[in-house]
Amino acid sequence: MTLWKWMRRADIDDGTKPGKTSQEPTELREARRRIKLPEQANVVLRRATAYLSQANLPGKGSTRS
Template sequence: MARPSEYPTELRERAVRMVIECRQDYPHESAAIRSVASKLGITSTESLRKWLRQAEIDGGIGAGKTSEEIAEIRALKKKVAELRRANEILKSASAFFTAELDRPYRS
């Protein structure tokens, strides 16, 4: 399970908006990211870069899986793991009861 983010969603959205708005004022996007990160107290510029890329994907600008698709995949993987565990339990129970039925009856 992923650890919770130390940055609130509002801060992430604000940081992404700020980078998008001031991107043209800097020679490189990375300079805009560094500037916004330092202004907002974001210690990792890589985190801000990832937020920006995900916002572009969610907005239809970039290629990749949207946040909704990622959440759905995560939920489906969790469900598959749960079903596999249940299947293993049922297989073990089936083997146990089959062995019980095969035992000779003693009176």
Template sequence: MARPSKYPPELRQRAVRLVMESREEHETEFAAIKSVAAKLGITSPETLRKWLRQAEIDQGVRPGVTSQESAELKRLKRENAELRRANEILKAASAFFAAELDRPGRY
């Protein structure tokens, strides 16, 4: 299981919004990212850059897998693994009871 983020979702949204609003004020997009990261106490500008890219994907500005699609895919993979485990248990139980039926009775 992934470790929880040390940045709350509200901070992420605010940081992304600030970068989008301040792009024009800086020479490059990365300069805007570094500036906002420093102001908000985000240790790595790369972290903020990733949030920005994901926000652009979620808004449909950039191609890629949206956050909702990613969460649904993760849920389906987890469900698939659980169903496979259940299937293995049922196969083992079926084999056990079939072997019991094949044994000659003791009576």
């Protein structure tokens, strides 16, 4: 059974049979990790923009006269 699984995996990796190659899960994890960082930066920037825009409104949390 183990030998059969190895042979099947080799055929898929070679492109002889359809299926996900053994490299695809690793590539997907790396791609998700690369995408996650800019998404987190966008969230931080949106929050900072909202905070700073509230601080600049007259009479709402601003210490300026």
